Amino acid sequence: MSTARTVRGRDALTGRTIEITVEDGRVSAVRPWTPAPGTDPVLLAPGLVDLQVNGYAGYDVNGESVEPGEVRALVRALAAVGTTTVVPTVITASEAAITRALRAVARAIPYVHVEGPFIAVEDGPRGVHPADQVRPPDTAELERWQTACDGLVGMVTLSPHHPGTSAFVADATARGVLVAIGHTGASPEQIHAAADAGASLSTHLGNGAHALLPRHPNHLWAQLADDRLSAGFIADGHHLPPDTLRAMLRAKGPERSFLVSDSVALAGLPPGEYTTPVGGRVELSAEGRLAELGTPYLAGAARCLAECVATARRDAGLTLADALRLATASPGRFAGGRGLLVPGTPADLLRIADDPEHTTVVEVIADGEPVR
CATH class of the missing domain: 3.20.20.140 (Metal-dependent hydrolases)
Known part of the structure; x- marks a missing residue:
């Protein structure tokens, strides 16, 4: 049975706020997303x-x-x-x-x-x-x-x-x-x-x-x-x-x-x-x-x-x-088109904390599942 989850945040590569739908370990959809006023969306990036x-x-x-x-x-x-x-x-x-x-x-x-x-x-x-x-x-x-x-x-x-x-x-x-x-x-x-x-x-x-x-x-x-x-x-x-x-x-x-x-x-x-x-x-x-x-x-x-x-x-x-x-x-480009957040690709993505001095990976999702 197919299971789906949603990940929301700000795309670190484009600056756009997006909503990513993940099904069976792959990205099934990427849509624009509007966060609630006053919120600071987490940064998202491909694995x-x-x-x-x-x-x-x-x-x-x-x-x-x-x-x-x-x-x-x-x-x-x-x-x-x-x-x-x-x-x-x-x-x-x-x-x-x-x-x-x-x-x-x-x-x-x-x-x-x-x-x-x-x-x-x-x-x-x-x-x-x-x-x-x-x-x-x-x-x-x-x-x-x-x-x-x-x-x-x-x-x-x-x-x-x-x-x-x-x-x-x-x-x-x-x-x-x-x-x-x-x-x-x-x-x-x-x-x-x-x-x-x-x-x-x-x-x-x-x-x-x-x-x-x-x-x-x-x-x-x-x-x-x-x-x-x-x-x-x-x-x-x-x-x-x-x-x-x-x-x-x-x-x-x-x-x-x-x-x-x-x-x-x-x-x-x-x-x-x-x-x-x-x-x-x-x-x-x-x-x-x-x-x-x-x-x-x-x-x-x-x-x-x-x-x-x-x-x-x-x-x-x-x-x-x-x-x-x-x-x-x-x-x-040399690994089967990985490293992108687009439909059809493996659901590998990172949540990132960023400031002027440090860029830190705070959570990793690989094939749609959190990596512990």
Whole structure:
């Protein structure tokens, strides 16, 4: 038997007061609503969409013994802080380790993002990905991944410097797999050739790169300039300085930009020193900076997407509505049209408390039900 509920408030993206009807976990209607005089309607926003999640709250998609239950727990933990659409991200590893992780991913998520292993091997662009597992793109390996997870791989990040990249990109996109450019030191010509073949995204642009680059040309300028590429940005206050984030968002424009958390398993845990399989001894600060112990080098991202929305708003001088769009409708274009409050979409929405200093998620509704 169908059950319906109504949610009323002010749309944080448009400023309009609306009434949302939810039936069987989906939005069935959105209508104008007139609140009683003197009332201050609660702010409503779509649930956040994160296209790059390695882990959170101690759960690790790339753990050596990851199980389906752990992935489901990861999805629930992120829903509780406002991220209602999660794309688990499997990083560079042996083929056996990648397929093991893919098998563990719960069917409740839209797809899996495999970041690597077809990336650059040199220090800097490689990041913390293991050098001994970096390899050229291989369509046959992609097919084996899909066999292992019933076709759940929906995005692959690669460096287009590898020979045969264009053929791989064309084949992958023909199969419905999104191809992103990242962890690369590729030339502008190689970047544009990948876009010619069908690549449509840039993974955490501005990170996964050499510490020093030629002033021009370089792969950052090429990706910023290519209008066929939409770019993800880690707006955690540590991966991109405010001036850099602001300039890159302006260069790509809001229609080709989105935020990602790129969070790892230590995100959401108390500050302190930890030992991780990748990175060894690390320190998580109270400000959410995760670094190799005793060094200035980052060891991953440790903030959820809601915190990145608040940071982007502050660092890039964005309105609440513009910052939210970068974490809802914009990435939702690459997740089946999620991140919108329109009839027919999953009933994922947030109640938000907002003031000039803080933006706080106070309630999460996922698939029409409150998340406890």
